[in-house]
Amino acid sequence: STIFDSLLRPTIIAAARSDRIKHTSERLTVTRNVVRRFVPGDDLDDVVRAIWRQLDNGTSVSIDFLGEDTTTEAQADGTVEAYLALLEAMSAIHAALPGQLEVSVKLTALGQSLPEHGPKIAEANARRIVTAAYAAGVLVTVDAEDHTTVDQRLDIVRSLRGDFPEVGTVLQAYLRRTEDDCTEFAAAGARIRLCKGAYAEPPSVAFPDRRLIDEAYLRCLRILMKGNGYPMVASHDPVIIEAAALLAAEVGREPDNWEHQMLYGIRTDEQRRLAARGHVRVYIPYGQQWYGYLVRRLAEKPANLTFFLRALGRQ
Ligand code: FAD
Numbered sequence: 001s002t003i004f005d006s007l008l009r010p011t012i013i014a015a016a017r018s019d020r021i022k023h024t025s026e027r028l029t030v031t032r033n034v035v036r037r038f039v040p041g042d043d044l045d046d047v048v049r050a051i052w053r054q055l056d057n058g059t060s061v062s063i064d065f066l067g068e069d070t071t072t073e074a075q076a077d078g079t080v081e082a083y084l085a086l087l088e089a090m091s092a093i094h095a096a097l098p099g100q101l102e103v104s105v106k107l108t109a110l111g112q113s114l115p116e117h118g119p120k121i122a123e124a125n126a127r128r129i130v131t132a133a134y135a136a137g138v139l140v141t142v143d144a145e146d147h148t149t150v151d152q153r154l155d156i157v158r159s160l161r162g163d164f165p166e167v168g169t170v171l172q173a174y175l176r177r178t179e180d181d182c183t184e185f186a187a188a189g190a191r192i193r194l195c196k197g198a199y200a201e202p203p204s205v206a207f208p209d210r211r212l213i214d215e216a217y218l219r220c221l222r223i224l225m226k227g228n229g230y231p232m233v234a235s236h237d238p239v240i241i242e243a244a245a246l247l248a249a250e251v252g253r254e255p256d257n258w259e260h261q262m263l264y265g266i267r268t269d270e271q272r273r274l275a276a277r278g279h280v281r282v283y284i285p286y287g288q289q290w291y292g293y294l295v296r297r298l299a300e301k302p303a304n305l306t307f308f309l310r311a312l313g314r315q
Pocket residue numbers: 142143144145170172193195196197198199234235236237238261262263266267282283296297298300301304
């Protein structure tokens with residue numbers, strides 16, 4: 001696992017930037033089969049079915065329309081339209097079963113990195129989504145991407161929260177800055193999803209090994225649990241899952257004042273077990289642009305890569 005973290009994980013993420021590897025992967029049937037473990041489908045119908053299955057399991061959901069690194073304004077508009085269609089479908093689900101629904105959005109899919117006025121465009125697009133989500137009874141959480149995007153994202157989230165205080169965001173425990181961000185957003189009473197972090201980051205900005213990341217996660221979680229906001233504990237790690245329950249009890253936080261979150265297709269049995277005793281939200285991505293998402297999931301676990309390569313060998 002140490003060799004995996006220090007050598008393989010950064011290599012997978014770096015190799016994945018190659019367009020040739022991306023295009024080859026997208027064409028292979030085997031990749032499609034691996035993708036289906038983590039992404040229930042390409043279309044709105046697929047995700048609506050997945051939402052109902054998940055709600056039947058007693059969990060709530062957060063839905064992500066896949067996309068990132070948008071290079072044109074038209075592409076960003078397309079993403080907004082996809083979210084508006086999704087929210088219309090979710091509004092019908094909300095009418096049948098209120099209070100369980102969230103969408104997750106990535107600001108780079110909404111135009112954050114466009115050369116001119118990127119952050120302004122992304123904020124305007126995010127506002128359209130948030131406005132529709134509020135009308136539909138759906139919460140919004142802004143995902144965390146690589147470290148170069150954090151300052152702009154947090155500025156946009158602060159601004160959105162001025163009008164829509166329930167807009168939440170993600171803080172990544174592997175970043176050295178995150179304890180300070182937790183302190184700020186916990187004091188402001190924000191909904192914060194805490195995760196370890198999934199991008200390949202330099203040691204100048206991120207803790208370089210697993211033990212340091214886990215320790216940082218627990219320090220951040222304590223700050224969030226003690227704060228005024230709503231902590232969302234996004235981790236499949238059994239140690240962190242147990243620690244979260246203990247910390248909540250220690251600070252006197254009620255079970256309906258924080259939640260667990262996990263990814264679609266990962267530790268499904270544990271999702272069900274936790275749903276029986278508390279609040280669990282499952283993050284479900286859908287859409288055609290699954291490549292970046294798949295690479296991050298493969299890079300998280302050596303066994304996933306073995307699974308993928310074996311399947312490739314059988315082609
Ligand atoms: P790990 O120590 O990585 O894993 C613990 C155990 O969980 C593993 O031993 C394994 O059993 C299981 N597991 C973990 N990952 C996998 C996998 N891929 N396949 C199979 N089993 C696995 N990251 C961001 O950078 N930005 C975000 O916005 C973001 N949003 C997230 C939202 C949710 C709801 C979740 C759950 C995660 C999100 N992440 C995000 C990813 C996160 O940063 C981690 O990369 C990921 O959750 C793995 O870390 P872990 O805490 O589960 O612990």
